[in-house]
Amino acid sequence: MTIYNQKQQEIAGIISSNAKVSHWKNWRWQLQHSVRDIDIFEKLLGIKFAAGERKQLDETIKKFPLSITPYYLSLIDTENYKNDPIYKQAFPSISELQVGNCEMRDPLDEDKDSPVPGITHRYPDRVLFQVCGVCSMYCRHCTRKRKVGDVDVIPSKEEIAMGIEYIRNTPVIRDVLLSGGDPFLLSDENIDWILTEIKKIDSVEVVRIGTRTPVVLPYRITDDLVNILKKHHPLWVNTHFNHPREITASSKEALRKLADAGIPLGNQTVLLAGINDHPIIIKKLVHKLVQNRVRPYYLYQCDLSEGLKHFRTPVGRGIEIMESLIGHTSGFAVPSYVIDAPGGGGKIRVMPQYLISWSHDKVVLRNFEGVITTYQEPETYENFFGNINIDDSGLLSMFEGAEDYKAIGIEKLLSDLNETIALVPEKTERIERRDNA
Secondary structure (H helix, E strand, O other): OOOOOHHHHHHHHHHOOOOOHHHHOOHHHHHHOOEOOHHHHHHHHOOOOOHHHHHHHHHHHHHOOOOEOHHHHOOOOHHHHHHOHHHHHHOOOHHHHOOOOOOEOOOOOOOOOOOOOOEEEEEOOEEEEEOOOOOOOOOOOOOOHHHOOOHHHOOOHHHHHHHHHHHHOOOOOOEEEEEOOOHHHOOHHHHHHHHHHHHOOOOOOEEEEEOOHHHHOHHHOOHHHHHHHHOOOOEEEEEOOOOHHHOOHHHHHHHHHHHHOOOOEEEEEEEOOOOOOOHHHHHHHHHHHHHOOEEEEEEEEOOOEOOOHHHOOOHHHHHHHHHHHEOOEOHHHOOEEEEEEOOOOEEEEOOOOOEEEEOOOEEEEEOOOOOEEEEEOOOOOOOHHHHOOOOOHHHHHHHOOOOOOOOOOHHHHHOOOOOOOOOOHHHOHHHHHHHHO
C-alpha cells in the first residue's frame, strides 16, 4: 500500500489548501506542481538559504534549470539536507558552473551518431531512440544536461515517425531502446502508438524503455499504463535508482505493478561522489533492488558532461565497490561497472581482474578472497566450428539465426570465419554511418 505520510501531507497542503491524497498520487498533479524556483523550494521544506548562496544558486539555474516533483522533494531530510543524497541529486549546486577542461557538451557524441533526429545508432544491432524531450525531474548528474529544459528538443510526432522509418529501413536493428527525456512522460496514447508501430517491424525482436519515473514519479505507473505495456511484449524496462533511500513504499508499488505485468526490470546506477560512492551503500541498494524483482544492470562511471566535475569519482573507487560485491553477494545482484567512452566509443566494462596469468596449458586465477588457483586447459582440442562454412545450407541448422553473421571489431580478429589480421578504426561501420548521414 502506498504511504501518504505526514511530511507529504504538509507539502501537499502548502501547495494547495484543498489537496487530498488522490491529488498527491495523481502523476499529472505532481508534474503540474513541480518545484521550479528556489522560493517555492524554501517554502515547502521550511529552509532558508543565505543571501550569498542564494545568488549563486540563481546563477546556476539560469544555465541548468531546476525541476523536482513534490514526491521526490518529500524524501529530502531537512535536518541534514546539505548532505542528503536526495537533495544532492535534485537541487542545484554552484559547482555545476565549474566546468572542467575535460568536460564536454555531448561527451558521448550522441548527436554525431544520429542518422535522423532522435536516433543514435552506435552499436551494430541496436539503436537509442529519444522519443521524449522532457523529464519529471531534472537530475543534477544528467549526461544530457545540454538538453534539459530546452523546448526545442521535444520531438514532434513527425520526427518520431522519421525515427520509426529509419528502424524499418535498417533491418540489422533488432533491439530498440526508448529513451529521452523520459518516455513515460508521454501520454498513454502516444506510448501505445510508438510501441505499436515498432512492433510492426519484423526485424525488431525486443524493445526496452529507460525511465526514472519509478524513482521520482512512481504514480506514473498506473494500471492503464501497465495494461498498454502488457500488449507489447517482449518489452523490458530499465530504471535508475542511485540510492537505497529512493526505494520507498510508493516506488515498490510501481515496481510491483511492472513486474506483475511480466516485464523484466533492470536498473542503471550512476556512481556519484558523496551520494553512493561507498561499498555499503551500493550493496544495500542492489539488495533492495533484487528484493523488488529488479536486476542491477549497470554501475556507470559518471560521464564527462558539463557541470558534473563534483560528482565524478576515481575509477579505482568503482573497482573497490565491485570487489565488495563480487563473491560477497548473489551473482545476479552484481551490476557491470562501465565507462561510457567519450567520443561515442560505447560502454566499456571496467571490472576487477581475476585472470592473473596463463600459459599454453593452464590459466592462473584468483577468487574474491584472494585464493590463487589454476584451471587446466584441455590436452587436446579441435575447434569443430572453425572448420565449417556456415553458408553451407546443410549446416545452417547448427547456426539457427546466424545466417547473417558478420564479425565486427575485435570479434573479427578472433573469428575463424574471417581472414582479417588488423583493424583500421577509421573505417568502422559506425564512422561510415556518420560520413553517409
